[in-house]
Amino acid sequence: MAASKKSGNVIVKYLPVYFVLLGIAGLEIVLAYQGFSPGPLIAILLALAICGGALAVMYFMHLNEERRSLFLTLIPAVIFVLMMMNMLWSDSLRLLHMRPFAH
Amino acid sequence: MSESQVTMHGAGGSTMEESPYGIPSRKLTMWLFIISDAVTFGALLFGYGYLRTASSDWPAPFRFNPSILNVMFMTFILLTSSLTMLGAVDAAKAGDKAKARRFLWSTMLLGVIFAGLHIREWIGLIDEGVSLFQNPWGSPLFGATFFSITGLHLLHVTGGVVAIAVVSRGFSRGSLTAGHVEATGLYWHFVDLVWMFVVPLIYLLNIAR
Numbered sequence: 655m656a657a658s659k660k661s662g663n664v665i666v667k668y669l670p671v672y673f674v675l676l677g678i679a680g681l682e683i684v685l686a687y688q689g690f691s692p693g694p695l696i697a698i699l700l701a702l703a704i705c706g707g708a709l710a711v712m713y714f715m716h717l718n719e720e721r722r723s724l725f726l727t728l729i730p731a732v733i734f735v736l737m738m739m740n741m742l743w744s745d746s747l748r749l750l751h752m753r754p755f756a757h
Numbered sequence: 758m759s760e761s762q763v764t765m766h767g768a769g770g771s772t773m774e775e776s777p778y779g780i781p782s783r784k785l786t787m788w789l790f791i792i793s794d795a796v797t798f799g800a801l802l803f804g805y806g807y808l809r810t811a812s813s814d815w816p817a818p819f820r821f822n823p824s825i826l827n828v829m830f831m832t833f834i835l836l837t838s839s840l841t842m843l844g845a846v847d848a849a850k851a852g853d854k855a856k857a858r859r860f861l862w863s864t865m866l867l868g869v870i871f872a873g874l875h876i877r878e879w880i881g882l883i884d885e886g887v888s889l890f891q892n893p894w895g896s897p898l899f900g901a902t903f904f905s906i907t908g909l910h911l912l913h914v915t916g917g918v919v920a921i922a923v924v925s926r927g928f929s930r931g932s933l934t935a936g937h938v939e940a941t942g943l944y945w946h947f948v949d950l951v952w953m954f955v956v957p958l959i960y961l962l963n964i965a966r
Contacts (some may be wrong), residue, residue, distance in 0.1 A: 665844050668840060672840050674835060682956065683959060687923035699956075703958075707953050710953065714842075724778040727778070728792050731792065732799075736796070
């Protein structure tokens with residue numbers, strides 16, 4: 655590939671995203687020590703992790719600069735497969751009720 | 758001629774149908790690898806969630822000092838390495854080999870520090886009696902899930918450092934292009950992305966109170 659453009663200060667451009675991601679990581683740690691019960695804590699931490707992940711994919715991995723067809727091919731497929739894995743949860747809760755590992 | 762045009766026209770010069778995504782095949786391949794890897798990590802994290810929920814005595818061993826402090830520092834290191842990787846890709850696209858190499862080596866150094874901190878965390882837990890199938894606190898499956906998920910991530914970091922070293926050398930010598938640097942950068946950002954899910958689900962849900 656020919657060297658066709660001058661190197662810009664890309665780090666400065668993405669510093670806001672970097673600081674937001676650091677902030678999300680810090681907020682997760684603060685929230686983890688607030689004494690939430692496990693259910694709400696999982697929901698909050700997962701929501702924050704998804705926000706951080708989305709920022710990383712869209713800006714660090716530049717998916718927002720690619721054609722929409724790439725986004726529409728990749729992201730719904732991943733979400734669909736992960737949602738299908740969600741089927742496990744009902745079994746895990748049922749097993750807890752039955753206490754399968756109790757001696 | 759741009760890299761995507763080279764892909765479209767092929768080596769023999771015959772015109773091929775344009776990619777619906779408008780990106781080189783190398784980059785598309787990396788994206789496909791990344792989504793398959795994302796699903797692999799997703800399956801592991803779902804499996805971990807399944808076992809954690811189904812166990813009545815899941816241990817919560819991570820104290821603020823040293824574990825959570827260590828994790829905070831590791832997160833900072835990995836996020837910073839993503840920033841240096843962005844600099845490397847930008848410099849490589851501009852054809853600035855010296856600058857790209859500096860950024861790539863900075864990324865590698867940060868990756869090595871991350872791996873070292875991770876191994877230190879492992880050694881601390883192993884010293885406390887945690888192994889794959891037993892630990893002093895509760896469900897014996899804790900060690901299996903912890904070491905498999907963080908181990909797979911550590912393997913990705915290690916593989917990434919090796920890949921960056923190879924790409925850095927190849928790019929400096931002219932045998933590899935900025936497209937290779939960009940594809941490696943995509944992989945490195947993905948490793949960072951996975952860590953964003955590992956920290957809350959593995960560490961923060963199991964903090965010692």
